[in-house]
Amino acid sequence: MSPVKTLGLSLGASLLALGSVALLGSILARNARAHSHELPQWTGLPVPADVTPASLQASGRKLYLNSCAHCHGTDASGDEGPDLHGLQVSDRRMASVISHGIKGEMPSFAKKHPPVEIAALIAYLHTLE
């Protein structure tokens, strides 16, 4: 096989691989968006039984405005920190990021917010479509 054909074949294969990645990514992202309105299945954070989802979300919004809005914007569309609309990560991961922070980018909120408040924050983040 000539070098030009070999190069063309290699380039074609890598483009096909990247195209497959983009296709799989878009399918997974669409599937995640379609299920983002569902209540989280992970029950790792303690939420009192008498708390309704609406009150949990309202409580989460207050906490968000106090702790998160100065970086992520009052409408959560991003400022110094990223846009928080349509997050496609698990509740476990959201809880981990809020609790532990991201080194060099986001502080830890584990001491400021107990698990029940982190659960409220996550409930509010789920409302941001």
Added chain:
Amino acid sequence: MDSLTWAQAHGALVHFPVALSFFALFCETGALIRWHRPVGESLRVAGGFALLVGAAGSCGAVVSGLVLTRGELFGHGELRLHHVFGWPAFALLIALAVWRISLRQRPSRTGQLAYLLPLLLLGVLMAATAHWGGRLALAYP
């Protein structure tokens, strides 16, 4: 499978393309140095197989990573950096694997050098991808 299981699967699978790409680079460099000796050809064949297995492993690593992030192709912060280096590394690995398969005969020494340069670039991209991936794994225990 939940996200923790996918994270564990991704963490296990990514080691194949990373380790085997570096092993292929080591073997192909050795082949170039010992080009006129039988051990040079053995190293070249070993490097070729390592790259092919690494490329096959990279497909599993990519799929598990995409499922883990629910289709996030870039993301923010360290995840973005992981992807910025990871996608070119994946594309280059696939391209080099196809290049290697299409080489039916032993190339010239110049041809071997031409193959070695993108392989070296692959090593750099793999190292950067692994670095940011490792940072992510430490940030989200």
